[in-house]
Amino acid sequence: MNILPDFRTLRPASLSDAVAALATPGAEPLAGGTDLLPNLRRGLGRPETLVDLTGINGFAAVSVGADGTLRLGAGATLEAIAEDARILESWPAVAHAASLVAGPSHRAAATLGGNLCQDTRCVFYNQSEWWRSGNGFCLKYEGDKCHVVVKSDRCYATYHGDVAPALMVLNASAEIVGPKGLRQVALADLFRESGAEHLTLEAGEVLAAVLVPPATGWVTAYFKVRVRDAIDFPLAGVAVALKRDGNVIAGLRVAITGTNSAPLMVPADALWGRPWNDETAEALVQAVRKVSNVLKTTVAGVKYRRRVLLAVARKQMDDLWNGK
Numbered sequence: 369m370n371i372l373p374d375f376r377t378l379r380p381a382s383l384s385d386a387v388a389a390l391a392t393p394g395a396e397p398l399a400g401g402t403d404l405l406p407n408l409r410r411g412l413g414r415p416e417t418l419v420d421l422t423g424i425n426g427f428a429a430v431s432v433g434a435d436g437t438l439r440l441g442a443g444a445t446l447e448a449i450a451e452d453a454r455i456l457e458s459w460p461a462v463a464h465a466a467s468l469v470a471g472p473s474h475r476a477a478a479t480l481g482g483n484l485c486q487d488t489r490c491v492f493y494n495q496s497e498w499w500r501s502g503n504g505f506c507l508k509y510e511g512d513k514c515h516v517v518v519k520s521d522r523c524y525a526t527y528h529g530d531v532a533p534a535l536m537v538l539n540a541s542a543e544i545v546g547p548k549g550l551r552q553v554a555l556a557d558l559f560r561e562s563g564a565e566h567l568t569l570e571a572g573e574v575l576a577a578v579l580v581p582p583a584t585g586w587v588t589a590y591f592k593v594r595v596r597d598a599i600d601f602p603l604a605g606v607a608v609a610l611k612r613d614g615n616v617i618a619g620l621r622v623a624i625t626g627t628n629s630a631p632l633m634v635p636a637d638a639l640w641g642r643p644w645n646d647e648t649a650e651a652l653v654q655a656v657r658k659v660s661n662v663l664k665t666t667v668a669g670v671k672y673r674r675r676v677l678l679a680v681a682r683k684q685m686d687d688l689w690n691g692k
């Protein structure tokens with residue numbers, strides 16, 4: 369790794385000051401730095417100014433409103449989310465997903481906003497500058513060809529965030545603040561399927577908070593597969609939210625990560641009203657297969673990641689159905 373390049377750091381105390389600071393040409397947000405700083409040390413980006421969001425008043429606040437909506441400030445650390453008694457009680461998949469990110473020292477600094485907005489990853493991108501230059505760089509950064517899908521005109525780098533799918537199956541929304549004011553979008557709409565431009569944030573915009581509605585009647589779970597259990601990105605991750613009414617599925621939402629350039633919802637409405645049996649399980653597996661697009665973007669084999677994704681989707685649902 370290189371030493372960090374030269375940049376200046378601003379530390380605003382309010383969101384409006386942060387938005388103003390981000391209007392400076394070449395400025396980028398910095399939160400816990402656990403994703404951004406290693407990337408900068410690999411020569412992936414040369415921001416002139418980093419706008420440190422961790423000094424913003426109230427940015428890390430976590431609260432539950434009178435209507436039962438959970439509000440997670442984007443500056444809340446993953447450690448705080450994983451250990452919050454209210455989240456553990458009412459939105460356990462979110463706490464669990466946060467607890468599975470990286471290692472303990474990362475989670476103490478890493479924020480929700482940084483986790484959701486983390487860069488996409490690829491074996492041809494997360495390498496030293498020296499390695500990448502020897503390969504002619506790549507479409508995501510400084511090059512003009514994709515080494516994963518040769519002749520492609522888009523980058524296939526993969527999104528490996530753990531927390532997004534757990535929030536998406538709970539119908540979470542994102543509060544975004546920028547030069548044009550505040551807007552709210554479904555969390556799924558924060559992302560797009562493009563490895564080089566996977567966020568729909570506009571210039572100068574900051575993710576301010578995530579809102580999670582009450583999940584009464586739903587059971588939820590998140591499961592990730594990784595090479596090293598102690599510290600690793602998901603090779604594939606699946607979140608499921610299930611509402612059961614006797615012997616039928618009264619509600620089902622499924623989201624995947626680690627497979628595409630964005631975390632994606634799997635259309636599962638067709639399974640509502642059906643019992644959970646082998647036929648329904650096969651329909652779920654086919655729906656996951658259709659949405660996912662596992663390519664050679666990690667050192668783990670493509671076939672393994674595809675198969676494990678489908679197996680995990682079915683197992684998650686089996687376990688929730690059987691109250692495990």
Ligand SMILES: Cc1cc2nc3c(=O)[nH]c(=O)nc-3n(C[C@H](O)[C@H](O)[C@H](O)COP(=O)(O)OP(=O)(O)OC[C@H]3O[C@@H](n4cnc5c(N)ncnc54)[C@H](O)[C@@H]3O)c2cc1C
Binds near residue numbers: 403421528529530
């Ligand atoms: C060894 C290692 C293992 C890891 N394992 C995992 C893992 O298992 N799962 C996982 O999900 N991640 C993993 N990560 C990635 C990273 O640690 C986490 O995603 C972490 O949550 C990032 O949060 P942060 O606050 O440190 O983000 P930062 O590094 O500060 O920022 C990340 C990106 O988000 C942008 N950003 C930050 N906050 C905002 C905001 N509020 N609005 C708009 N943009 C913003 C920054 O500009 C930057 O581009 C790992 C990292 C390392 C080094």
